[in-house]
Amino acid sequence: xxxxxVIEQMIMITLLIALGYYAYKKxxxxxxxxxxxxxxxxxxxxPCLMVYSxxxxxxxxxxxxxxxxxxxxxxxxxxxxxxxxxxxVLFRIKKDERYCYFMLCxxxxxxxIGIPLTNAVLGPDALVYVCFHNLIxxxxxxxxxxxxxxxxxxxxxGAGDGNxxxxxxxxxxxxxxxxxxxxxxxxxVAGWELPKVIMTTCDYAGRATTFLSMMVLGAAVAxxxxxxAVSNVKLLGFSLIRLLAVPVVIVFILRxxxxxxxxxxxxxxxxxxxxxxxxxxxxxxxxxxxxxxxDGIVLTTVLSVLTIPIVTLLC
Numbered sequence: 671x672x673x674x675x676v677i678e679q680m681i682m683i684t685l686l687i688a689l690g691y692y693a694y695k696k697x698x699x700x701x702x703x704x705x706x707x708x709x710x711x712x713x714x715x716x717p718c719l720m721v722y723s724x725x726x727x728x729x730x731x732x733x734x735x736x737x738x739x740x741x742x743x744x745x746x747x748x749x750x751x752x753x754x755x756x757x758x759v760l761f762r763i764k765k766d767e768r769y770c771y772f773m774l775c776x777x778x779x780x781x782x783i784g785i786p787l788t789n790a791v792l793g794p795d796a797l798v799y800v801c802f803h804n805l806i807x808x809x810x811x812x813x814x815x816x817x818x819x820x821x822x823x824x825x826x827x828g829a830g831d832g833n834x835x836x837x838x839x840x841x842x843x844x845x846x847x848x849x850x851x852x853x854x855x856x857x858x859v860a861g862w863e864l865p866k867v868i869m870t871t872c873d874y875a876g877r878a879t880t881f882l883s884m885m886v887l888g889a890a891v892a893x894x895x896x897x898x899a900v901s902n903v904k905l906l907g908f909s910l911i912r913l914l915a916v917p918v919v920i921v922f923i924l925r926x927x928x929x930x931x932x933x934x935x936x937x938x939x940x941x942x943x944x945x946x947x948x949x950x951x952x953x954x955x956x957x958x959x960x961x962x963x964x965d966g967i968v969l970t971t972v973l974s975v976l977t978i979p980i981v982t983l984l985c
Contacts, residue, residue: 682790683787683790683880683884683978684975684979686880686881686884686885686888687884687885687887687888687891687975688888689884689885689888690884690885690886690887690888690889690891690892691888691889691891691892692888693885693888693889694888694889694892694893695892699885699886699889701893704886704889704890707882707885707886708782708886710882711782711879711882711883711886712781712782712846713846714846714875715875715876715878715879715882716781716782716785716786716850716876716879717846717849717850717851718871718872718873718875718876718879719785719786719789719797719872719875719876719877719879720785720797720800720801720850720851720854720876721850721853721854721864721872721876722794722869722872722873722876723789723794723795723797723876724794724797724798724801724854724855724858725854725857725858725863725864725869726794726869726873730858730861731795731798733859735930735933736798736859738928738930738933739798739799739802739933739936740802742799742802742924742928742933742934742936742937743799743802743803743805743806743937743940744806745923745924746803746920746924746937746940746941747776747806747807747810749916749919749920749923750775750776750916750920750941751776753775753912753916754771754772754773754775754776755772757771757775757908757911757912758771758772758908761904761907761908762904763904766822767962769818769819769821769822770949770953770960770962770963770966771908771962771966772818773815773818773819773945773949773953773963774908774909774912774945774949774963774966774967774970775908775912775916776810776815777807777810777811777815777945777946777948777949778807778940778941778943778944778945778946779943779944779945779946779947779971780800780803780804780807780940780943780946781804781807781946782883782886782887782946782947783883783887783943783944783974784800784803784804784939784940784943785797785800785804785879785883786879786880786883786884787939787942787943787978788800788936788939788940789879789880790880791939791982791985792932792935792936792939792985795932796932796935796936796939798854798855798858799932799933799936799937800936800940801851801854801855803936803937803940804848804851805848805851805852808848811948811949811952815948815949815952816952819949819952819953819956819958820956822953822956822958823956823957823958825956887971890971891971891972891975894968894971894972898965900969902962902965902969905962905965905966905969906969908966909966909969909970909973910973910977912970913942913944913970913973913974913977913981914977914980914981916941917938917941917942917981917984918981918984920937920941921934921937921938921941921984924937935984935985938981938982938984938985939981939982939985941981942974942977942978942981942982943974943978944967944970944971944973944974945966945967945970945971946967947967949963950963950964950967
């Protein structure tokens, strides 16, 4: 994709975020309203967007292409896990805060921001690759992520709690996002077709995703305390490296082994998104002081408005 098209798409996304900012400041959007819209996006419009975009494609990606996409997503998370260990050491982060930086590095907001961003910048054909990233994210957050949060909170599994812990992990991974991604992949690979009325419904519902997501993101920026987050110099440096340097390095490595542009460009966008909210929710549930996590989400979200256009020039 040419730089001009990428910049045009990012200007559009930035304007939509600005509309969300304006709507929140003018009280057209409230905190309760944004929570409701967020739930709507996660449970309805995002899954509909993925299902329609994948199954309406005129040309299906080959089995080899799908395997390449899966391996690309796995490689991205392997690199992120390595960086999540190295960067806190590089910035000399205190041991009791390193889990925050680990989570901020690995778990980006790929579901809420990544899906509409990819659809807007690369088009619907790329969403099949997003499914792989989404599935690996879910697998990691409810296994490794839970383990790290529990270790940080000083919790230990009870002697007889193994089966229950495993069952809870599996149940957590069964949500609308993962179920819709798996279902869409199965139907896609099998070459089946859904009834026209279902596809039309998914089309209309999915079209709302980009607008609603950017409005909610704009409202989130409007209520953020950016000044406090920016005052943390180490967190600021970490965020800039994570949002700019890490995507560049990982994509350079991917391009040495993967020639398919759409696969690599999807990985670029998945790496460009800001930190997600799930680690903060989990840390709060376990009684941890999540100030660094909260500030990191604020900072990366605000910075991403500037860094995403820069990173997408690699597409």
